[in-house]
């Protein structure tokens with residue numbers, strides 16, 4: 001689906017869609033299976049490109065992967081783990097950052113690991129210094145080579161005390177995936193405690209790990225000699241749910257997101273209500289709608305959990321262009337996550353970006369020349385435009401803007417959206433969006 005999407009905007013999204021397992025959990029649970037001596041089974045797996053990428057990478061390392069995309073079940077048998085060819089890893093990893101999380105499990109299983117240069121969305125520098133420092137602290141030898149990074153653990157991996165400079169999701173996962181089979185005790189302070197991390201801890205506990213989480217962001221892991229497989233159903237994708245909720249709001253629509261769950265979305269729901277959106281939590285999902293009248297401007301700061309997720313920010317900003325007054329959004333997780341607003345300005349939105357920390361506490365990016373605060377003045381009608389998708393969440397936000405705008409927009413590069421939004425074309429159709437996809441060959445497929 002590397003085509004051009006034509007979007008005839010101005011129609012409220014209405015109907016029901018389903019969200020399945022969280023992209024940012026499923027990929028990690030799949031990596032965790034590498035640590036087991038037995039096969040694992042993961043359910044509620046979405047059909048997204050990141051899952052394919054990790055399945056391929058696991059396959060390259062000798063894991064037997066069986067995937068039933070329709071049923072959302074993936075089974076992973078790691079009994080014959082082996083080293084993969086460098087060129088193959090590079091080819092399959094694509095733009096994913098997941099390979100960095102293979103390091104700990106591969107060091108345990110094979111005594112060495114290799115990772116290529118990492119990709120991921122272009123929303124900041126996205127360094128891997130925390131990851132490499134953590135692995136070194138466990139006793140790994142990190143050797144940077146032309147093709148990527150080679151790691152070995154001549155003396156085995158030993159538990160250690162780690163303090164994160166920032167509660168990084170990936171670095172916390174790195175520590176968990178390495179510590180569970182390292183010898184002795186590991187103490188991780190200033191850890192991330194996102195729901196996806198808690199679900200990963202649940203998976204590791206099912207495999208036989210001993211992990212405790214304190215109220216002060218300290219996680220303690222007692223290393224064990226052996227881990228077995230797991231059977232687990234993934235928690236729902238709260239980013240996807242929040243994205244469709246924002247789409248409902250921006251288009252003055254009404255969307256029931258089947259599968260969305262309240263506990264992981266409480267912060268989002270509070271904000272959604274403050275902006276003037278309505279929601280109804282039901283047993284099997286959450287209905288989000290625009291109740292009519294004006295939306296209200298807000299002051300918002302993104303943060304690590306339990307704060308407002310950075311990944312909810314971009315779709316919500318589109319809805320804020322339709323709110324009455326000045327909204328202020330302070331992005332404190334990524335230094336460069338407002339690039340997508342250029343296209344919104346081109347569509348008629350009034351958004352100014354500032355280097356200063358606006359509307360909240362001073363963050364890591366203050367006084368450092370990072371454009372990480374936005375002031376959005378609304379409401380401004382949006383006009384159709386030609387748009388190029390910049391990254392996953394920014395791309396979905398452009399799509400929302402095109403759906404809310406008057407006229408026909410053309411959105412290029414929508415393939416990126418497949419990384420994290422399952423069957424989004426089918427879902428748009430189910431919600432009554434007027435969209436058509438032109439394939440690369442120039443054929444137009446109506447959906």
Ligand code: EPU
Pocket residue numbers: 023024025097121124125126127128129130131132166167168169170171192239310311333334335392393420
């Ligand atoms: N950071 C460093 N050094 C490191 C690692 C992180 O400086 O070695 C910094 C980052 O540059 C960033 C901050 O720490 O400023 C937080 O990054 P974190 O490590 O928490 O992010 P991540 O693990 O790379 C995951 C999700 C992101 C999500 C963030 C924050 C996955 C595959 N990705 O990234 O999801 O935004 O946590 O919640 O789990 C997305 O789904 O679109 C996405 C980008």
